[in-house]
Amino acid sequence: MSELIKFKIDGTECMAESGTYIVEAARQNGIYIPTLCNMPGVKPKGACRICTVRINGRLMTSCTTPVTMGMEIESNTEQINELRKSIVELLFVSGNHFCPACEKSGNCELQALGYYYQMMVPRFPYDFPQKGVDASSPYIIKDQNRCIMCKRCIKAIRDDQGRPLFAFRNRGNHLEVVLDEDLGKQMTPELAEAAMNACPVGSILVKEKGFVQPIGQRKFDHKPIGSDVAV
């Protein structure tokens, strides 16, 4: 076991094993730092920046930065919350997020962060990009309109040789996460279910399974995201 160290988040004394990523260390101390691309059990990549904190004046992603002895972390400050909110807003306008028609609505982490930061309207103009839906797999629907390219599916869904079933395609503005043409053929009902659950938004859906929970019984209907963490 590595040693326990002390550090501070927004002035609150915290303790965790040295080397623990800040997001996780905060969670252990009952402090919620929002995440989107991060997934427990998978090596963090720092793709979405929603977990940004300030350490020694510098903005860092807390899912990729380990705590060190005496570290002083700013997280729940007006400026950082404003920055996180603007990331949520940018994600909303850069895709096509028609929540009322989305199977993930109520269980979606991006939407839940919209609620968390009380986004009444994004400050940026809607892009309405032209994106497709691929329903060719027998088990899943891949809706590019809602993909935030967090890579969680790529990292989490693999075949028995450890090769990812999802992959990037194209570059720049045309970049997409798709079911890999060859490896994707190994999709099973079980992996489809896992992929849907790995996806924080409604970009991966199991076929014939939409809207199973009625409004009022979904994950974020009554409690904000992060309520399981905060003490």
Place this chain on the structure above:
Amino acid sequence: MSKPVIATTSLAGCFGCHMSILDIDERILQLIELVEFNKSPVDDIKTFTKPVDIGIIEGGCCNSENVEVLRSFRKNCKILISLGECAIMGGLPAMRNGIPVEECIEEAYLNGPTVQLNKERILPNDDELPMLLDRVYPCHEIVKIDYFLPGCPPRADLIWEALVALITGNPLKLPYEVVKFD
């Protein structure tokens, strides 16, 4: 002091937001005590007959008439509220954004699977009909909007709380459950 005056309209919406206004149930009696309605489908007054304090907009702009009505609301109302997902971001009608208008019209009047009676292949072209816009626009991309109340439809409690706060000048209480995007 005279009562604050309210006007409402439904642009490219489904009237669900207006139904949600009615969903404040018996509080509607209180509302009538608090405010006076001017142009609105609620009382069927068709044109503005006096200056309005609060204009409530349901729906985004999908055609030229929507734009005209929205501009007249901006002109006649001190405060404008975008009510619901369609007013705020175009909503379901905006799912056509990204598809050329020509294709949309052909699908609706010529090629759609349920189109059977249009043997002469007529497309709507009467001067009386509003022109479809190239895409559906959120209201705040056409005129300045002062407040936004999301939801599809916005919860009745959200509408109630927001109106009461605006009218009384008291701070707005927003319980977690009333702000939703669906």
